[in-house]
Amino acid sequence: MKEDIIQEIEHLRERIKYHNYRYHVLDDPEIIDSEYDKLFRRLQLMERENPELINPDSPTQKIGEAPLKTFDPVKHSQPMLSLENAFTDQEIKEFDARLKRLNNSSSPIEYVVEPKMDGLAIELVYEEGRLSVASTRGDGFTGENVTENIKTIPAVPNNLLYKEGNNNDIPGLLEVRGEVYMEKRDFEELNRTRLSEGLTLFANPRNAAAGSLRQLDPEVTKKRRLNMFCYGTGIISDYKVDTYYETMLFLQGLGLRINMEHMKLCSSIDEVIEQCHYLETGRDGFLFEMDGAVIKVNRLDLQEKFGIKTRSPRWAIARKFKPVQVMTKIRDIEVQVGRTGALTPVALLDPVEVGGVTVRRATLHNKEEIEKKDIRVFDSVIIQRAGDVIPEVVESVKSKRTGIEKVFSFPDKCPVCGANVLKKANEVVIRCPNMKCPAQLNAGLRHFVSKGAMDIDGLGERIITQLIDKGFIKQGVDIYRLNKERLLQLEKIEAKSANNILTAISESRKTTFARFIYALGIRHVGEHIASIIADHFKTIDALKEADEEELLSIKEVGPQIAESIVSYFSDEANVSHVESLINEDIQFEESEYNSKSPIAGKTIVVTGTLNRMKRDEIKDFIIRNGGRVASNVGKGTDMLITGDEPGSKLDRARELGIQIINEEGFFNMFS
Numbered sequence: 001m002k003e004d005i006i007q008e009i010e011h012l013r014e015r016i017k018y019h020n021y022r023y024h025v026l027d028d029p030e031i032i033d034s035e036y037d038k039l040f041r042r043l044q045l046m047e048r049e050n051p052e053l054i055n056p057d058s059p060t061q062k063i064g065e066a067p068l069k070t071f072d073p074v075k076h077s078q079p080m081l082s083l084e085n086a087f088t089d090q091e092i093k094e095f096d097a098r099l100k101r102l103n104n105s106s107s108p109i110e111y112v113v114e115p116k117m118d119g120l121a122i123e124l125v126y127e128e129g130r131l132s133v134a135s136t137r138g139d140g141f142t143g144e145n146v147t148e149n150i151k152t153i154p155a156v157p158n159n160l161l162y163k164e165g166n167n168n169d170i171p172g173l174l175e176v177r178g179e180v181y182m183e184k185r186d187f188e189e190l191n192r193t194r195l196s197e198g199l200t201l202f203a204n205p206r207n208a209a210a211g212s213l214r215q216l217d218p219e220v221t222k223k224r225r226l227n228m229f230c231y232g233t234g235i236i237s238d239y240k241v242d243t244y245y246e247t248m249l250f251l252q253g254l255g256l257r258i259n260m261e262h263m264k265l266c267s268s269i270d271e272v273i274e275q276c277h278y279l280e281t282g283r284d285g286f287l288f289e290m291d292g293a294v295i296k297v298n299r300l301d302l303q304e305k306f307g308i309k310t311r312s313p314r315w316a317i318a319r320k321f322k323p324v325q326v327m328t329k330i331r332d333i334e335v336q337v338g339r340t341g342a343l344t345p346v347a348l349l350d351p352v353e354v355g356g357v358t359v360r361r362a363t364l365h366n367k368e369e370i371e372k373k374d375i376r377v378f379d380s381v382i383i384q385r386a387g388d389v390i391p392e393v394v395e396s397v398k399s400k401r402t403g404i405e406k407v408f409s410f411p412d413k414c415p416v417c418g419a420n421v422l423k424k425a426n427e428v429v430i431r432c433p434n435m436k437c438p439a440q441l442n443a444g445l446r447h448f449v450s451k452g453a454m455d456i457d458g459l460g461e462r463i464i465t466q467l468i469d470k471g472f473i474k475q476g477v478d479i480y481r482l483n484k485e486r487l488l489q490l491e492k493i494e495a496k497s498a499n500n501i502l503t504a505i506s507e508s509r510k511t512t513f514a515r516f517i518y519a520l521g522i523r524h525v526g527e528h529i530a531s532i533i534a535d536h537f538k539t540i541d542a543l544k545e546a547d548e549e550e551l552l553s554i555k556e557v558g559p560q561i562a563e564s565i566v567s568y569f570s571d572e573a574n575v576s577h578v579e580s581l582i583n584e585d586i587q588f589e590e591s592e593y594n595s596k597s598p599i600a601g602k603t604i605v606v607t608g609t610l611n612r613m614k615r616d617e618i619k620d621f622i623i624r625n626g627g628r629v630a631s632n633v634g635k636g637t638d639m640l641i642t643g644d645e646p647g648s649k650l651d652r653a654r655e656l657g658i659q660i661i662n663e664e665g666f667f668n669m670f671s
């Protein structure tokens with residue numbers, strides 16, 4: 001019996017060590033985090049039940065993995081620790097109860113809750129205010145010297161700032177720790193470029209960040225748009241404050257990037273739990289990937305009192321969120337034709353919940369990806385859904401194959417119109433070349449009428465298909481030329497629904513510049529980029545004239561997007577479509593209107609239940625009037641609009657001294 005236990009423990013240790021190596025050293029994990037967590041927990045449990053079998057070589061006693069040989073080793077003066085995980089609210093309560101016992105007091109402990117960034121831990125050492133060394137965590141004691149690469153990250157200052165009122169001078173020695181990560185949209189853009197260049201895709205933003213940082217050539221790192229938030233310290237000379245929160249404010253004052261916007265002080269464990277839920281529910285709206293929340297004891301004397309265990313502090317814990325990667329099975333593969341004619345293979349899946357949403361389909365990107373990753377029908381696969389990104393198949397799990405899996409043969413004809421498909425030499429995408437292919441027209445028009453674009457209610461796929469089949473519409477502008485007589489020729493359309501459609505069409509004429517740009521369906525220009533571009537150019541004429549250089553000067557616009565916009569407006573047919581839309585009386589406010597607006601350029605957050613407008617409507621109203629809408633209150637917020645029963649955003653706004661206005665007061669500004 002004991003033999004079995006010893007054997008299982010040994011087996012678990014071997015597997016965990018192997019996966020640690022793939023994750024920490026190669027940046028190429030083979031299993032998803034939740035599977036790894038399961039193995040780790042099993043080992044922890046078995047060791048707890050058989051403490052005599054614990055040995056210092058067990059992964060439960062270690063932090064990461066020994067560093068790669070390619071970078072010079074750097075010894076950390078204090079170990080860089082890991083965190084215990086909690087997977088349920090109950091485990092957070094137990095954490096709190098444990099600490100209260102250690103504190104010999106039942107009085108509440110104050111905590112800070114903040115996002116757990118999904119990137120890689122880095123230590124920065126500043127000597128006399130200058131960045132001297134930056135290193136990875138490695139095995140917790142020795143990491144890799146990545147100073148030159150870290151210096152390419154704009155969020156990392158080379159020199160600390162001396163700021164009046166910071167109460168402290170710049171410390172002679174400052175060791176600060178934080179997470180280097182990649183924002184979701186930079187990750188998507190990077191993968192989009194890699195996809196079009198036929199390179200292997202990064203599985204997630206964390207791997208992309210790790211792979212980008214651990215490059216021997218800092219020039220490569222520089223191009224990758226990495227970012228960093230600091231969340232901890234090693235040694236700080238001549239410095240004394242009482243709390244973690246104050247330490248973070250101090251670091252912020254020195255010019256380091258701290259996620260104060262999403263850091264919350266909580267005076268009870270229930271508040272902690274509530275804040276974790278708030279972060280988890282809102283995670284899709286964040287610019288970065290979060291795999292959980294970190295809960296830390298705020299008082300530094302208590303942190304010291306509670307101390308550390310082998311690999312993690314007792315005073316902090318990570319509340320892990322539902323995984324965004326899960327395993328399921330492919331039932332079949334279908335090929336879709338998009339608005340640019342691109343043939344996209346889509347996996348039809350055994351339905352599975354990913355981060356709170358049921359997923360039935362996931363993109364396989366293109367033929368080359370399927371082949372490179374050797375993904376077959378009936379394979380078990382890892383799928384991922386992050387934010388508003390379309391779910392995708394990350395890889396197939398070869399060890400689960402039973403022999404029934406079938407290699408997918410990609411069609412050589414368009415599955416919709418039957419045209420022979422084409423592949424350009426410099427592209428990986430296979431396309432249907434038939435501009436009149438009903439699938440292309442249909443997808444383009446569905447995009448044109450979609451919610452974030454012209455927002456025409458009632459024009460679903462079925463109706464659009466009929467309108468195309470009858471030759472009534474070929475492009476967006478034709479929708480504005482529809483009349484009742486034509487609509488009544490469609491199946492199941494009666495006078496009432498025809499009228500509704502015509503009203504929706506007519507109402508859509510009043511729109512915003514951003515929506516209009518998005519509706520045009522320019523490749524790589526999503527809703528977010530469209531609004532950035534609208535903000536920058538203000539008028540359609542200015543946008544039409546834009547060259548790549550000007551476009552590239554806009555933050556967040558990369559070469560692929562710039563090239564795509566220029567090429568869109570260099571096509572006569574597109575320009576004439578845009579002009580005919582304007583001639584059809586499509587109206588959107590341009591710069592003049594916005595700059596006169598009382599909220600022009602302001603970042604606004606809305607909280608509570610509104611009476612006059614729905615959430616979507618007020619959002620549109622703000623954007624139409626030149627404002628920006630944010631989902632969370634932070635330093636960058638200019639105004640908070642409160643409805644009935646405002647939530648914690650109100651407290652936060654008060655804390656930060658942000659202008660607070662109720663719904664009525666807000667609309668009065670416009671009268």
Ligand code: IVH
Pocket residue numbers: 081082083114115116117118119120121137179231232294313316318
């Ligand atoms: S604190 C002593 N705070 O999570 C506490 N870690 O599993 C050390 N991480 O190695 C970590 N966001 O790479 C802390 N806000 C945050 C974090 C965070 C991400 C990572 C970090 C650490 C790992 C622990």
